[in-house]
Amino acid sequence: MSETIKNFLYLNRKAPYGTIYAWESLEVVLIGAAFDQDVSLAFVDDGVFQLTKNQHTSAVGMKNFSPTYAALGDYEVKKVFVEKESLEERGLSLDDLQHLTWEDEDEDWAEKDSIHLVTRAEMAAIMDGADVVFSF
């Protein structure tokens, strides 16, 4: 579709169900995958709640879209950066998040972790290095 390869960063800052930003951000990621860009996802602030496991939404009457994150590897989304301070401020750790993986075709489809825990300073550098930041 396009010759240009840009470094896309999808920045997710909101909790998953209070507003629609999280879900509609994910929709852009899925559609955007067809454009073969260099894609990273970042989760900061309340956005880290999007990745928590064992989400149950029946009581709020909304669709539980959290299983979609586990499919991101199939969409060639291999880099998911989670801000360490945001997790800690909310009493969360990596164990509270889904285990997201991707398969490396260069290493006999070895399963590799997609999630990378980064500090706030490292996150700033990741944002700085992006050509495009989609902020949700």
Added chain:
Amino acid sequence: MKFAIQVNEGPYQHQAADSAYFFAKAALEKGHEIFRIFFYHDGVNNATRLTTPPQDDRNVVERWAELGGHYDLDMVVCVAAAQRRGVVDEGEAQRNGKDATNIHPRFRISGLGQLVEAAIQSDRLVVFGD
């Protein structure tokens, strides 16, 4: 510079719609190019021609339409976001069995690929919203 603009919030509820307009207008007046303005989330409500604000207030929709007409801007409303929120053109009305349309003719409804393409083609993507 070539800009893409993403508007994530609805008119009147949120200043983002106003800020995006003023940014676009200022950029164009300075001679910059705007590849596309993409309306997403509640931002799709910037495109309904049925908006009727009080006479002593700004008309956000008409203001977009005038700017778009003057500079021949490509103003795109996300189809998935529009369907959820009832922003409808003729094609969508027919496809989904709706009895009315409400999109302003200066806007068009299309897919999220238009946002991604705009981000690729432009020097900067500027996002307005919470």
